[in-house]
Amino acid sequence: MNSVNTTIASEVSQPDEVAVPVQESKPAETIIEEGKTVGKPFSDDPKFKLRDVEVFYGDSPAIKKISLDIGRNEVIAFIGPSGCGKSTFLRCLNRMNDSIDICRVKGSLKLDDHDIYDPKRDVVELRARVGMVFQKPNPFPKSIYDNVAYGPRIHGLANRKSDLDEIVETSLRKAGLWDEVKDRLDANATGMSGGQQQRLCIARAIAVSPEVVLMDEPCSALDPIATAKVEELIAELSESYTIVIVTHSMQQAARVSHRTAYFHLGHLVEVNETNKVFTSPEHELTESYITGRFG
Numbered sequence: 001m002n003s004v005n006t007t008i009a010s011e012v013s014q015p016d017e018v019a020v021p022v023q024e025s026k027p028a029e030t031i032i033e034e035g036k037t038v039g040k041p042f043s044d045d046p047k048f049k050l051r052d053v054e055v056f057y058g059d060s061p062a063i064k065k066i067s068l069d070i071g072r073n074e075v076i077a078f079i080g081p082s083g084c085g086k087s088t089f090l091r092c093l094n095r096m097n098d099s100i101d102i103c104r105v106k107g108s109l110k111l112d113d114h115d116i117y118d119p120k121r122d123v124v125e126l127r128a129r130v131g132m133v134f135q136k137p138n139p140f141p142k143s144i145y146d147n148v149a150y151g152p153r154i155h156g157l158a159n160r161k162s163d164l165d166e167i168v169e170t171s172l173r174k175a176g177l178w179d180e181v182k183d184r185l186d187a188n189a190t191g192m193s194g195g196q197q198q199r200l201c202i203a204r205a206i207a208v209s210p211e212v213v214l215m216d217e218p219c220s221a222l223d224p225i226a227t228a229k230v231e232e233l234i235a236e237l238s239e240s241y242t243i244v245i246v247t248h249s250m251q252q253a254a255r256v257s258h259r260t261a262y263f264h265l266g267h268l269v270e271v272n273e274t275n276k277v278f279t280s281p282e283h284e285l286t287e288s289y290i291t292g293r294f295g
């Protein structure tokens with residue numbers, strides 16, 4: 001999607017050289033202002049409007065007053081060092097954090113102007129609208145067909161077998177998997193390759209016609225060829241869906257996303273067009289990260 005020619009230092013392997021860690025000049029905490037994000041965190045036509053979001057695990061803050069809009073049909077990548085809160089923030093968008101007893105979420109989180117955390121909200125319906133693909137492919141130990149048909153069945157999206165067949169085929173086609181599996185829809189999904197399993201999980205997520213797909217490091221367990229297929233798929237899906245992707249690969253963020261958000265110690269430090277983040281970041285912490293000084 002974006003062709004970024006800048007060298008992303010931390011991803012270039014130089015086998016003959018010994019990496020010398022470069023010290024940050026100032027501690028990160030001293031150059032982050034709580035609630036202040038540089039760049040362009042807001043959009044004219046937001047799908048998600050997130051304001052002053054804080055997340056705590058027990059008494060420990062994991063997300064500190066983050067405000068961000070996520071646009072309709074935009075692909076936004078969340079990047080940052082391990083433990084900076086990317087996954088925690090992502091999981092707020094469809095209340096996946098609800099299953100963690102010690103997790104508390106504060107602030108205003110709206111999807112199409114409706115409160116995501118409204119106690120009266122139907123969380124099953126929310127998760128159908130905001131689907132999720134996880135780091136490790138997690139197909140059900142059922143047939144390929146039943147994996148994709150599961151969501152439409154429980155949400156009553158197909159009255160007749162022929163309608164269900166059509167949803168299964170369309171979803172597998174959108175996930176770029178139909179040709180590989182059309183002759184073995186009854187085979188168990190656990191017998192597929194890792195890359196096929198991940199595309200099946202994407203087909204399963206889109207079978208219920210979501211508006212948003214959240215992806216938490218969807219390629220970290222895949223080889224480069226399977227990764228390329230999933231990335232192609234993200235580009236195609238972005239025509240119909242809003243996509244939020246957490247990735248450790250800056251190359252991947254550069255390839256697939258329109259905007260990139262850089263997180264650090266629970267803060268959203270910078271968000272901007274992806275090209276800008278990787279060629280001329282505004283914040284010194286973003287620059288340190290993308291040039292491989294830490295992470």
Ligand SMILES: Nc1ncnc2c1ncn2[C@@H]1O[C@H](COP(=O)(O)OP(=O)(O)OP(=O)(O)O)[C@@H](O)[C@H]1O
Binds near residue numbers: 057062081086088
């Ligand atoms: N279930 C949990 N219970 C307690 N603390 C948690 C839990 N999940 C995450 N945390 C803490 O919250 C902070 C943010 O974690 P999170 O997993 O969101 O970061 P991340 O940026 O996604 O990290 P990574 O890139 O390593 O996946 C970390 O300090 C982490 O230890």
